[in-house]
Amino acid sequence: MATATATVERGVHAGAPKRGLLSRGVDKLGGGAVQVVMILIGLFWLVPTLGLLVVSMRSVAVNNAEGWWTIFTKPAELTLANYSNLLATGFTASFWNTIAITVPTTILVIGIAAMAAYAFAWMDFPGRDLLFLIVVGLLIVPIQVALIPMASFYGGTGMFGSIPSVVLFHVAFGLPFAIFLLRNFFVGIPASLLEAARMDGAPEWKIFASIVFPLGKPAIASLGIFQFLWVWNDMLIALVFANPDSQPMTKALQSQMRQFGNNIDILSSGAFLSLIIPLILFFAFQRYFVQGMMAGSVK
Incomplete structure:
Protein backbone atom coordinates (compact mmCIF):
# COMPACT_ATOMS: atom_id res chain seq x y z
CA MET A 1 0.00 0.00 0.00
CA ALA A 2 2.80 2.37 0.92
CA THR A 3 4.63 1.47 -2.28
CA ALA A 4 1.56 2.24 -4.39
CA THR A 5 1.09 5.57 -2.63
CA ALA A 6 4.71 6.54 -3.23
CA THR A 7 4.40 5.54 -6.88
CA VAL A 8 1.31 7.75 -7.28
CA GLU A 9 3.06 10.67 -5.58
CA ARG A 10 6.11 10.29 -7.84
CA GLY A 11 3.78 10.22 -10.86
CA VAL A 12 2.01 13.39 -9.75
CA HIS A 13 5.28 15.23 -9.20
CA ALA A 14 6.74 13.91 -12.43
CA GLY A 15 3.68 15.01 -14.41
CA ALA A 16 3.56 18.51 -12.96
CA PRO A 17 4.67 21.11 -15.51
CA LYS A 18 7.93 22.84 -14.77
CA ARG A 19 7.68 26.57 -14.22
CA GLY A 20 9.82 28.79 -16.37
CA LEU A 21 12.43 31.25 -15.20
CA LEU A 22 10.21 34.20 -16.04
CA SER A 23 7.30 32.78 -14.03
CA ARG A 24 9.50 32.21 -10.98
CA GLY A 25 10.94 35.70 -11.33
CA VAL A 26 7.47 37.24 -11.35
CA ASP A 27 6.60 35.42 -8.12
CA LYS A 28 9.74 36.70 -6.45
CA LEU A 29 9.31 40.28 -7.55
CA GLY A 30 5.64 40.41 -6.68
CA GLY A 31 2.67 41.97 -8.43
CA GLY A 32 3.76 45.52 -7.66
CA ALA A 33 6.90 45.27 -9.74
CA VAL A 34 4.94 43.80 -12.64
CA GLN A 35 2.51 46.71 -12.50
CA VAL A 36 5.41 49.17 -12.58
CA VAL A 37 6.84 47.46 -15.64
CA MET A 38 3.45 47.52 -17.38
CA ILE A 39 3.04 51.21 -16.58
CA LEU A 40 6.47 51.94 -18.06
CA ILE A 41 5.55 50.00 -21.20
CA GLY A 42 2.31 51.98 -21.46
CA LEU A 43 4.15 55.27 -21.12
CA PHE A 44 6.65 54.18 -23.76
CA TRP A 45 3.72 53.33 -26.06
CA LEU A 46 2.38 56.86 -25.58
CA VAL A 47 5.65 58.54 -26.59
CA PRO A 48 4.72 58.78 -30.32
CA THR A 49 1.36 60.27 -29.40
CA LEU A 50 3.04 62.86 -27.20
CA GLY A 51 5.49 63.66 -29.99
CA LEU A 52 2.62 64.11 -32.47
CA LEU A 53 0.85 66.46 -30.05
CA VAL A 54 3.96 68.60 -29.62
CA VAL A 55 4.63 68.74 -33.36
CA SER A 56 1.02 69.75 -34.00
CA MET A 57 1.42 72.72 -31.63
CA ARG A 58 4.66 74.15 -33.03
CA SER A 59 5.43 76.12 -36.16
CA VAL A 60 6.94 74.52 -39.26
CA ALA A 61 10.20 76.40 -38.82
CA VAL A 62 10.66 75.19 -35.24
CA ASN A 63 9.78 71.60 -36.17
CA ASN A 64 12.33 71.66 -38.98
CA ALA A 65 15.04 73.06 -36.72
CA GLU A 66 14.52 71.06 -33.51
CA GLY A 67 13.23 67.74 -32.26
CA TRP A 68 9.90 67.66 -30.47
CA TRP A 69 11.56 66.69 -27.14
CA THR A 70 13.08 70.17 -26.83
CA ILE A 71 9.66 71.43 -25.81
CA PHE A 72 10.42 70.53 -22.20
CA THR A 73 12.97 73.34 -22.10
CA LYS A 74 11.08 75.69 -24.46
CA PRO A 75 7.37 75.46 -23.61
CA ALA A 76 6.77 78.95 -25.02
CA GLU A 77 7.00 77.49 -28.54
CA LEU A 78 3.58 75.87 -28.20
CA THR A 79 0.78 77.51 -30.17
CA LEU A 80 -2.73 76.70 -31.41
CA ALA A 81 -2.19 78.40 -34.75
CA ASN A 82 -1.85 75.07 -36.53
CA TYR A 83 -5.32 74.02 -35.44
CA SER A 84 -6.75 77.33 -36.57
CA ASN A 85 -5.17 76.83 -39.98
CA LEU A 86 -6.49 73.28 -40.11
CA LEU A 87 -10.05 74.34 -39.41
CA ALA A 88 -9.75 76.97 -42.12
Missing part, protein backbone atom coordinates in the same frame (compact mmCIF):
# COMPACT_ATOMS: atom_id res chain seq x y z
CA THR A 89 -9.21 74.18 -44.67
CA GLY A 90 -12.70 72.73 -44.04
CA PHE A 91 -11.50 69.92 -41.81
CA THR A 92 -14.45 70.49 -39.46
CA ALA A 93 -16.86 69.15 -42.07
CA SER A 94 -14.75 66.01 -42.42
CA PHE A 95 -14.80 65.54 -38.66
CA TRP A 96 -18.60 65.61 -38.57
CA ASN A 97 -18.74 63.33 -41.60
CA THR A 98 -16.63 60.83 -39.67
CA ILE A 99 -19.09 61.02 -36.77
CA ALA A 100 -22.03 60.63 -39.16
CA ILE A 101 -20.46 57.51 -40.63
CA THR A 102 -19.05 55.86 -37.51
CA VAL A 103 -21.89 56.25 -35.02
CA PRO A 104 -24.77 54.92 -37.19
CA THR A 105 -22.60 52.07 -38.42
CA THR A 106 -21.71 51.02 -34.88
CA ILE A 107 -25.34 51.20 -33.70
CA LEU A 108 -26.68 49.26 -36.69
CA VAL A 109 -24.05 46.54 -36.44
CA ILE A 110 -24.65 46.06 -32.72
CA GLY A 111 -28.44 46.04 -33.03
CA ILE A 112 -28.68 43.66 -35.99
CA ALA A 113 -25.87 41.37 -34.84
CA ALA A 114 -27.24 41.05 -31.30
CA MET A 115 -30.67 39.93 -32.51
CA ALA A 116 -29.18 37.56 -35.10
CA ALA A 117 -26.74 36.12 -32.56
CA TYR A 118 -29.59 35.44 -30.12
CA ALA A 119 -31.51 33.64 -32.84
CA PHE A 120 -28.50 31.49 -33.76
CA ALA A 121 -27.75 30.71 -30.12
CA TRP A 122 -31.15 30.04 -28.56
CA MET A 123 -33.86 29.78 -31.23
CA ASP A 124 -34.53 26.64 -33.23
CA PHE A 125 -35.52 27.22 -36.86
CA PRO A 126 -34.93 25.35 -40.14
CA GLY A 127 -31.49 25.87 -41.64
CA ARG A 128 -30.05 27.54 -38.56
CA ASP A 129 -26.72 25.70 -38.64
CA LEU A 130 -26.34 26.15 -42.39
CA LEU A 131 -27.00 29.88 -42.14
CA PHE A 132 -24.48 30.22 -39.33
CA LEU A 133 -21.86 28.38 -41.41
CA ILE A 134 -22.53 30.87 -44.20
CA VAL A 135 -22.03 33.74 -41.77
CA VAL A 136 -18.75 32.22 -40.60
CA GLY A 137 -17.69 31.75 -44.23
CA LEU A 138 -18.30 35.43 -44.92
CA LEU A 139 -15.56 36.26 -42.42
CA ILE A 140 -12.92 35.33 -44.97
CA VAL A 141 -14.41 37.33 -47.85
CA PRO A 142 -12.09 40.30 -48.54
CA ILE A 143 -13.60 43.74 -48.84
CA GLN A 144 -11.88 44.35 -52.17
CA VAL A 145 -14.03 41.82 -54.04
CA ALA A 146 -17.17 43.86 -53.34
CA LEU A 147 -15.87 47.31 -54.26
CA ILE A 148 -16.66 47.19 -57.98
CA PRO A 149 -20.10 45.48 -57.67
CA MET A 150 -21.18 47.86 -54.91
CA ALA A 151 -19.88 50.87 -56.82
CA SER A 152 -21.99 49.78 -59.80
CA PHE A 153 -25.02 49.25 -57.54
CA TYR A 154 -24.63 52.62 -55.84
CA GLY A 155 -24.21 54.32 -59.21
CA GLY A 156 -27.45 52.81 -60.45
CA THR A 157 -29.39 53.84 -57.35
CA GLY A 158 -27.90 57.33 -57.07
CA MET A 159 -26.29 56.61 -53.68
CA PHE A 160 -22.70 56.78 -54.85
CA GLY A 161 -20.65 59.39 -52.99
CA SER A 162 -23.11 59.74 -50.10
CA ILE A 163 -22.69 59.00 -46.42
CA PRO A 164 -25.40 56.28 -46.41
CA SER A 165 -23.48 54.36 -49.06
CA VAL A 166 -20.39 54.26 -46.83
CA VAL A 167 -22.47 53.31 -43.78
CA LEU A 168 -24.26 50.44 -45.53
CA PHE A 169 -21.00 49.02 -46.85
CA HIS A 170 -19.43 49.06 -43.38
CA VAL A 171 -22.54 47.47 -41.87
CA ALA A 172 -22.59 44.67 -44.43
CA PHE A 173 -18.97 43.73 -43.84
CA GLY A 174 -19.11 44.28 -40.08
CA LEU A 175 -22.04 41.94 -39.44
CA PRO A 176 -20.36 38.52 -39.96
CA PHE A 177 -17.72 39.05 -37.29
CA ALA A 178 -20.22 40.75 -34.98
CA ILE A 179 -22.70 37.87 -35.23
CA PHE A 180 -19.94 35.31 -34.72
CA LEU A 181 -18.59 37.14 -31.67
CA LEU A 182 -21.93 37.69 -29.94
CA ARG A 183 -23.28 34.23 -30.74
CA ASN A 184 -20.27 32.62 -29.06
CA PHE A 185 -20.89 34.75 -25.99
CA PHE A 186 -24.65 34.20 -25.87
CA VAL A 187 -24.37 30.39 -25.93
CA GLY A 188 -22.48 30.64 -22.64
CA ILE A 189 -25.52 32.09 -20.86
CA PRO A 190 -27.13 29.45 -18.59
CA ALA A 191 -30.04 27.83 -20.37
CA SER A 192 -31.98 27.60 -17.11
CA LEU A 193 -32.47 31.37 -17.08
CA LEU A 194 -34.07 31.35 -20.51
CA GLU A 195 -36.18 28.26 -19.78
CA ALA A 196 -37.50 29.83 -16.58
CA ALA A 197 -38.48 32.94 -18.50
CA ARG A 198 -40.24 30.87 -21.17
CA MET A 199 -42.12 28.92 -18.48
CA ASP A 200 -43.32 32.25 -17.08
CA GLY A 201 -44.74 33.07 -20.51
CA ALA A 202 -42.19 35.67 -21.59
CA PRO A 203 -41.96 36.13 -25.37
CA GLU A 204 -38.65 35.84 -27.16
CA TRP A 205 -38.20 39.59 -27.59
CA LYS A 206 -38.65 40.12 -23.85
CA ILE A 207 -36.18 37.34 -23.02
CA PHE A 208 -33.68 38.97 -25.33
CA ALA A 209 -34.23 42.47 -23.94
CA SER A 210 -34.40 41.60 -20.23
CA ILE A 211 -31.97 38.67 -19.92
CA VAL A 212 -29.68 38.12 -22.88
CA PHE A 213 -28.89 41.72 -23.74
CA PRO A 214 -28.00 42.78 -20.15
CA LEU A 215 -25.87 39.67 -19.59
CA GLY A 216 -24.16 40.23 -22.92
CA LYS A 217 -23.12 43.81 -22.19
CA PRO A 218 -19.38 43.02 -21.93
CA ALA A 219 -19.31 41.41 -25.37
CA ILE A 220 -21.63 44.04 -26.84
CA ALA A 221 -19.54 46.88 -25.43
CA SER A 222 -16.30 45.37 -26.72
CA LEU A 223 -17.88 44.83 -30.14
CA GLY A 224 -18.97 48.47 -30.17
CA ILE A 225 -15.42 49.58 -29.43
CA PHE A 226 -13.94 47.35 -32.14
CA GLN A 227 -16.48 48.46 -34.72
CA PHE A 228 -16.08 52.12 -33.84
CA LEU A 229 -12.31 51.97 -34.20
CA TRP A 230 -12.45 50.04 -37.48
CA VAL A 231 -14.81 52.49 -39.13
CA TRP A 232 -13.19 55.58 -37.62
CA ASN A 233 -9.77 54.62 -38.98
CA ASP A 234 -10.96 53.31 -42.35
CA MET A 235 -9.75 54.97 -45.52
CA LEU A 236 -10.25 52.39 -48.27
CA ILE A 237 -14.05 52.54 -48.27
CA ALA A 238 -13.99 56.32 -47.97
CA LEU A 239 -11.63 56.63 -50.92
CA VAL A 240 -13.96 54.55 -53.10
CA PHE A 241 -17.45 55.66 -52.09
CA ALA A 242 -17.17 59.11 -50.44
CA ASN A 243 -17.07 62.33 -52.46
CA PRO A 244 -15.48 65.59 -51.22
CA ASP A 245 -18.73 66.59 -49.49
CA SER A 246 -19.03 63.34 -47.53
CA GLN A 247 -15.37 62.45 -47.00
CA PRO A 248 -14.24 61.51 -43.46
CA MET A 249 -11.06 62.70 -41.79
CA THR A 250 -8.91 59.89 -43.17
CA LYS A 251 -9.66 60.87 -46.75
CA ALA A 252 -9.32 64.57 -45.93
CA LEU A 253 -5.85 63.98 -44.48
CA GLN A 254 -4.87 61.92 -47.50
CA SER A 255 -5.88 64.74 -49.84
CA GLN A 256 -3.93 67.25 -47.75
CA MET A 257 -0.88 65.03 -47.95
CA ARG A 258 -1.15 64.95 -51.72
CA GLN A 259 -1.62 68.69 -52.06
CA PHE A 260 0.55 69.98 -49.23
CA GLY A 261 3.14 67.31 -48.63
CA ASN A 262 5.44 69.73 -46.84
CA ASN A 263 2.78 71.20 -44.55
CA ILE A 264 3.62 69.22 -41.43
CA ASP A 265 1.59 71.65 -39.34
CA ILE A 266 -1.64 70.77 -41.17
CA LEU A 267 -0.96 67.04 -41.27
CA SER A 268 0.16 66.72 -37.65
CA SER A 269 -2.76 68.66 -36.19
CA GLY A 270 -5.23 66.76 -38.36
CA ALA A 271 -3.68 63.42 -37.43
CA PHE A 272 -3.86 64.23 -33.73
CA LEU A 273 -7.53 65.23 -33.97
CA SER A 274 -8.19 61.96 -35.77
CA LEU A 275 -6.30 60.06 -33.07
CA ILE A 276 -7.57 61.64 -29.88
CA ILE A 277 -11.13 60.29 -29.88
CA PRO A 278 -10.15 56.61 -30.42
CA LEU A 279 -7.47 57.07 -27.77
CA ILE A 280 -9.98 58.39 -25.25
CA LEU A 281 -12.37 55.57 -26.14
CA PHE A 282 -9.64 52.99 -25.61
CA PHE A 283 -8.67 54.25 -22.16
CA ALA A 284 -12.29 54.60 -21.09
CA PHE A 285 -13.30 51.05 -22.05
CA GLN A 286 -10.02 49.15 -22.21
CA ARG A 287 -11.23 46.42 -19.84
CA TYR A 288 -13.79 45.35 -22.44
CA PHE A 289 -11.11 44.53 -25.00
CA VAL A 290 -9.96 41.45 -23.10
CA GLN A 291 -13.54 40.40 -22.37
CA GLY A 292 -14.40 40.79 -26.03
CA MET A 293 -11.54 38.59 -27.16
CA MET A 294 -12.53 35.97 -24.59
CA ALA A 295 -16.12 36.15 -25.82
CA GLY A 296 -14.96 35.20 -29.28
CA SER A 297 -13.02 32.15 -28.13
CA VAL A 298 -14.16 28.62 -28.78
CA LYS A 299 -16.77 27.47 -26.30
